[in-house]
Amino acid sequence: MNKNILIVNPDRCTGCRTCEIVCQMKNQSSYIKILKNELFDVNIPTVSIKCNLCLEKPLCVKFCVAGALQLASFDEAAILRKECKIGLFPVPLTIGDKRVR
Numbered sequence: 001m002n003k004n005i006l007i008v009n010p011d012r013c014t015g016c017r018t019c020e021i022v023c024q025m026k027n028q029s030s031y032i033k034i035l036k037n038e039l040f041d042v043n044i045p046t047v048s049i050k051c052n053l054c055l056e057k058p059l060c061v062k063f064c065v066a067g068a069l070q071l072a073s074f075d076e077a078a079i080l081r082k083e084c085k086i087g088l089f090p091v092p093l094t095i096g097d098k099r100v101r
């Protein structure tokens with residue numbers, strides 16, 4: 001089954017910005033940005049629609065040692081969503097071969 005949905009888990013994000021650096025090195029511009037809220041001391045990874053998942057070998061996932069980013073199939077993403085785990089935000093890019101946004 002294709003794993004083509006990038007899932008971000010802000011609960012695990014340390015704000016190290018390694019993902020931004022590796023994406024910038026690969027694409028000359030980072031398609032992932034970490035938004036930090038100082039008041040609540042949380043980091044929220046956000047992904048641009050320009051992200052192409054590094055052609056299904058996402059560098060940001062590979063280098064995120066905190067495990068805040070993961071690649072999932074549509075079914076896996078649906079299960080995670082159904083379980084309503086706090087802080088999980090599936091970022092759908094494609095379903096099958098069809099780009100959804």
Ligand code: SF4
Pocket residue numbers: 012013014015016017018019020034043045063064065066067068069
């Ligand atoms: S590499 Fe992972 S832990 Fe570090 S800022 Fe990016 S998402 Fe957060």
Ligand code: SF4
Pocket residue numbers: 022023026027030031032047050051052053054057058059060061
């Ligand atoms: S999957 Fe690749 S292009 Fe997309 S945000 Fe991660 S490093 Fe950047």
